[in-house]
Amino acid sequence: MNDVTVVTSVTYPSPESLALVADVQYHEPYLSAALNRKFRGIVDPGFYAGFLPKPGGGMNLLITSVDGDKTAGAASVDIGEFYQVTIQHRKDISLALSAGKKYAIVLKGRYLLGEDTYQVNTASHIHAAEFVARTYTDSYQLGDGELLVCTVNIPAGVSAITQEMIDTSERINRTIGIDISDSVTSSRSDVAASSLAVKKAYDLAKSKYTAQDASTTQKGLVQLSSATNSDSETMAATPKAVKSIKDLADTKAPIESPSLTGTPTAPTAAQGTNSTQIANTAFVKAAITALINGAPGTLDTLKEIAAAINNDPNYSTTINNALALKAPLASPALTGVPTAPTAAQGTNNTQIATTAYVRAAISALVGSSPEALDTLNELAAALGNDPNFATTMTNALAGKQPLDATLTALAGLATGANKLPYFTGTDTVSQTDLTSVGRDILAKTSVLAVIQYLGLGEGSALPVGVPVPWPSATPPTGWLKCNGAPFSAEEYPKLAKVYPTNELPDLRGEFIRGWDDGRGIDAGREILSAQGDAIRNITGTVGWYGDGLLSNVSGVFSGRDRVNQRTVATDSTVDTNLKYASAYFDASTKVPTATENRPRNIAFNFIVRAA
Numbered sequence: 001m002n003d004v005t006v007v008t009s010v011t012y013p014s015p016e017s018l019a020l021v022a023d024v025q026y027h028e029p030y031l032s033a034a035l036n037r038k039f040r041g042i043v044d045p046g047f048y049a050g051f052l053p054k055p056g057g058g059m060n061l062l063i064t065s066v067d068g069d070k071t072a073g074a075a076s077v078d079i080g081e082f083y084q085v086t087i088q089h090r091k092d093i094s095l096a097l098s099a100g101k102k103y104a105i106v107l108k109g110r111y112l113l114g115e116d117t118y119q120v121n122t123a124s125h126i127h128a129a130e131f132v133a134r135t136y137t138d139s140y141q142l143g144d145g146e147l148l149v150c151t152v153n154i155p156a157g158v159s160a161i162t163q164e165m166i167d168t169s170e171r172i173n174r175t176i177g178i179d180i181s182d183s184v185t186s187s188r189s190d191v192a193a194s195s196l197a198v199k200k201a202y203d204l205a206k207s208k209y210t211a212q213d214a215s216t217t218q219k220g221l222v223q224l225s226s227a228t229n230s231d232s233e234t235m236a237a238t239p240k241a242v243k244s245i246k247d248l249a250d251t252k253a254p255i256e257s258p259s260l261t262g263t264p265t266a267p268t269a270a271q272g273t274n275s276t277q278i279a280n281t282a283f284v285k286a287a288i289t290a291l292i293n294g295a296p297g298t299l300d301t302l303k304e305i306a307a308a309i310n311n312d313p314n315y316s317t318t319i320n321n322a323l324a325l326k327a328p329l330a331s332p333a334l335t336g337v338p339t340a341p342t343a344a345q346g347t348n349n350t351q352i353a354t355t356a357y358v359r360a361a362i363s364a365l366v367g368s369s370p371e372a373l374d375t376l377n378e379l380a381a382a383l384g385n386d387p388n389f390a391t392t393m394t395n396a397l398a399g400k401q402p403l404d405a406t407l408t409a410l411a412g413l414a415t416g417a418n419k420l421p422y423f424t425g426t427d428t429v430s431q432t433d434l435t436s437v438g439r440d441i442l443a444k445t446s447v448l449a450v451i452q453y454l455g456l457g458e459g460s461a462l463p464v465g466v467p468v469p470w471p472s473a474t475p476p477t478g479w480l481k482c483n484g485a486p487f488s489a490e491e492y493p494k495l496a497k498v499y500p501t502n503e504l505p506d507l508r509g510e511f512i513r514g515w516d517d518g519r520g521i522d523a524g525r526e527i528l529s530a531q532g533d534a535i536r537n538i539t540g541t542v543g544w545y546g547d548g549l550l551s552n553v554s555g556v557f558s559g560r561d562r563v564n565q566r567t568v569a570t571d572s573t574v575d576t577n578l579k580y581a582s583a584y585f586d587a588s589t590k591v592p593t594a595t596e597n598r599p600r601n602i603a604f605n606f607i608v609r610a611a
Helices: 031-036 195-205 239-250 281-292 302-308 315-324 355-366 376-382 389-398 405-411 436-443 447-453 493-498
Strands: 046-049 052-055 060-064 073-079 083-089 093-096 101-109 129-135 146-154 179-181 191-193 223-225 235-237 419-425 428-433 467-470 479-481 542-544 550-553 557-570 573-585 605-609
Touching: 046 146, 052 146, 073 101, 073 146, 083 101, 093 129, 191 195, 235 239
Parallel strands: 179 191, 223 235
Antiparallel strands: 046 073, 052 060, 060 093, 073 083, 101 129, 101 146, 419 428, 467 605, 479 605, 542 550, 557 573
16 A cells, blocks of 8 residues: 655544544545545445446346436445445446356445545556456355446356346345335335325225225225126125025036036037047937948847857857868868869869879879889889989990991800800900809909909908008008008007007018028028028139149139239248239129129019008
8 A cells, every 4th residue: 555645733533543433524634535434334335226237249248327217327335344435337338258157247346545546547557446257156255345236147158148147136226215105005115105195095084085996907996796797897796796606606517527417418529529529319329320330130239249149258269269170271281081072084273182083193194004014103113213214324325336246246145154255356256154253353343342352452351461562652542551661550450460569561672581480491580570681602712832823713713913022021031022813702703793682573562451
């Protein structure tokens, strides 16, 4: 607060320190403070005119000074404990607000001793009076020198303020003075009666005042009437008139659940009406007539209809049960021995065919066929049950040779048991006896069966484990190569019994030799034992004479003279001039040689039956 210096020739107490303070006194400083306390406690804070909030277009709130016939507003605010300030509202003011908030619109007045406001000093930024828009909460409190103009609750998303959003229920409105009225019927507590109103009331009490008639808009004297058919609005009904109306009402039926007597009537509704309209006897009779609708006289009552259905309350179930025992027209499933008229032979339509019709048709179909071929089963058997018999025969004939000299020669053979034809020349044939082996081979139906018969495949007569020479690198089914490879005992259990080591002998490049079995030619051998190569001993002779040349050799030996001298140690002396000779051994001079010992042979692939 700015310091204020006041020059005076007298001393004075602080007005705030006095129990009673009067208006401005002579020599009293601070004239504004004295004036601003003048009406404190006499004029209550509040709005006396103007300061009216209303929508100002868009999101603007307009606070107008116009209040009826008044064009300026007035309000009083209390400041601190001593001062009262009057604020005049001279022009409309617009406040810009935002959606989604609730505002408290506050009028704020300000006074502080020694403080300049914009009202007296344009250099000041302090306003003596202003409107403030504050966020409103339930705990919101007004400050010193403040009055609540209104609250504005603006929903989120709106684009304009409406009158419904403005609430002035917490606003304090005030009036000064008392209004005078001539009315003798007013109930207002803030209006005083004029002398004329008092006289009217007095004259009325003394009956010296001609009272005005009562109407629907004002109080007054009312004339009573017992009429029950009057439409007057200036007369009142007597108890007699009321009783007459009640007696008449008692003779009327109530709207809710009336209990009518006598012969009540009602308009006849149109046939087909289905609503809450009352149905009279004419409507009911017409409906019954339409229900009967020309039914014969013997079935135009419910009793007659009941008798017609044997008084069976479950007639529908009875009929349905009976119908369940009947065959439907569509796809009936008949039981028992159903019968039907026998159609004439040749009939070809949807008429049911009886067994007699079918038998006659079959007999006509069989005609004069032999007994062995008078059924489809016999015909099918004759055709080999072949649904494509014609195609089969055509294909079979297509595979035959045409009749020629060769076929003629074959046809000229005299047939006989166990004979096999063979060609002896061009278009000449003969026959020879057929052995049992030949018959067995010819009886086989497949190449595999022939292979098995010859012991060359799975199912062969040869026992499992027998090695056999095979003229191919790939063994047949059920056989394995004798190549020393291991095998699975689970896959070849019989082979595992013969070769318990689960490993086949390796016969690649080997000859098989018969087991000695005690004969003594190859003694000491076990079955499946391997034997290395060996030859018979080859011998020869070498002879010489003293230190002469090699002169006596035979067999695989040959002599070679050496004339060069060598130093040779002989006993305790050394002879450096000895001649010597050497013998050379070469078997190829007598027999064929190779890198192994072998007989003449042909290479086969040894295989063993595995299953």
